[in-house]
Amino acid sequence: MKTVVITGSARGFGYSMIEEFYKKDFNVVLCDINEEELNKSCSKLKNMYGKGKVLSYKMDVTSEDEVKSTISKIIQEVKTIDIWINNAGVNQPMKAIWELDSKVIDRLIDIDLKGTVTCSKNIMPIMLKQKSGAIYNVEGYGSNDATMLGLSIYGTCKRAITYFTEALAKESYECGNYVNIGKITPGIMITNFTTTSLGDGEKIELSEKTKNIYNILGDKPEVIAKFMVKKIINNNKNNVKFTWLTSIRAMGRFIKALFGIKNYYF
Numbered sequence: 001m002k003t004v005v006i007t008g009s010a011r012g013f014g015y016s017m018i019e020e021f022y023k024k025d026f027n028v029v030l031c032d033i034n035e036e037e038l039n040k041s042c043s044k045l046k047n048m049y050g051k052g053k054v055l056s057y058k059m060d061v062t063s064e065d066e067v068k069s070t071i072s073k074i075i076q077e078v079k080t081i082d083i084w085i086n087n088a089g090v091n092q093p094m095k096a097i098w099e100l101d102s103k104v105i106d107r108l109i110d111i112d113l114k115g116t117v118t119c120s121k122n123i124m125p126i127m128l129k130q131k132s133g134a135i136y137n138v139e140g141y142g143s144n145d146a147t148m149l150g151l152s153i154y155g156t157c158k159r160a161i162t163y164f165t166e167a168l169a170k171e172s173y174e175c176g177n178y179v180n181i182g183k184i185t186p187g188i189m190i191t192n193f194t195t196t197s198l199g200d201g202e203k204i205e206l207s208e209k210t211k212n213i214y215n216i217l218g219d220k221p222e223v224i225a226k227f228m229v230k231k232i233i234n235n236n237k238n239n240v241k242f243t244w245l246t247s248i249r250a251m252g253r254f255i256k257a258l259f260g261i262k263n264y265y266f
Ligand SMILES: NC(=O)c1ccc[n+]([C@@H]2O[C@H](COP(=O)([O-])OP(=O)(O)OC[C@H]3O[C@@H](n4cnc5c(N)ncnc54)[C@H](O)[C@@H]3O)[C@@H](O)[C@H]2O)c1
Pocket: 007, 008, 009, 010, 011, 012, 013, 014, 031, 032, 033, 034, 037, 059, 060, 061, 062, 087, 088, 089, 090, 111, 115, 138, 139, 140, 141, 186, 187, 188, 189, 190, 191, 192, 193, 194, 199, 221
């Protein structure tokens, strides 16, 4: 039985992917900083049908000690780690760069960029030793070079995640190509992230224009998780990118919206 580990999987997109993998009989490992949400999600999973194990660990991706000890604990429970998804991420307060507290900037970079680097650095040697495995990193606003007032530090991190993932894919290729590396581009998901900064921090006031865009282009995380998990399970290549909100899909949504067909999340 294969094992998938997802960071930031107590809720939102991470949890939705966990559910999909569990339904497909994977051992699923939830890792998250939020213990309360972690416990709730584990109880929910244990009431669902799945043949795999459900393991959960309180783990902060910004702490290398916690990442290392969590990996050791997982290895003790299951033989191999087949898929690792770096999904933990937080939104930023909707402020210009110079209005952000330096501690907030540090925290954003630590979670949204360094978390993925730390986890990849520590899981890669395990997968190389196994001579198999796959690591996927979640992209976001900024990955495609877009810029916007109030999303600059988050965007800087996600732009760097894109480069980092491509660099990791290249290094994996150079070192035997045993580990497949990929980017997951989920588009816009209506989750806690949409309206809250820094995980469980201050609320984000969305403008009417943003609400309208989210109503047109946004999806519930479970819809995108279903699409991504299928892609991940079927993938056997290195350096891949799976995109939900393609320009064709976005164009279709805008055309439908002209006829009043859209969601009403906000
Ligand atoms: N929601 C969107 O529109 C959107 C769009 C593109 C990309 N993303 C990305 O998708 C990923 C998941 O976001 P989501 O929308 O499900 O948000 P979410 O807030 O619902 O889930 C994020 C999870 O990460 C956890 N987390 C936060 N800091 C952590 C840390 N230091 N260590 C471990 N876990 C931590 C949170 O507790 C939470 O469970 C993020 O990387 C985000 O940047 C989101």
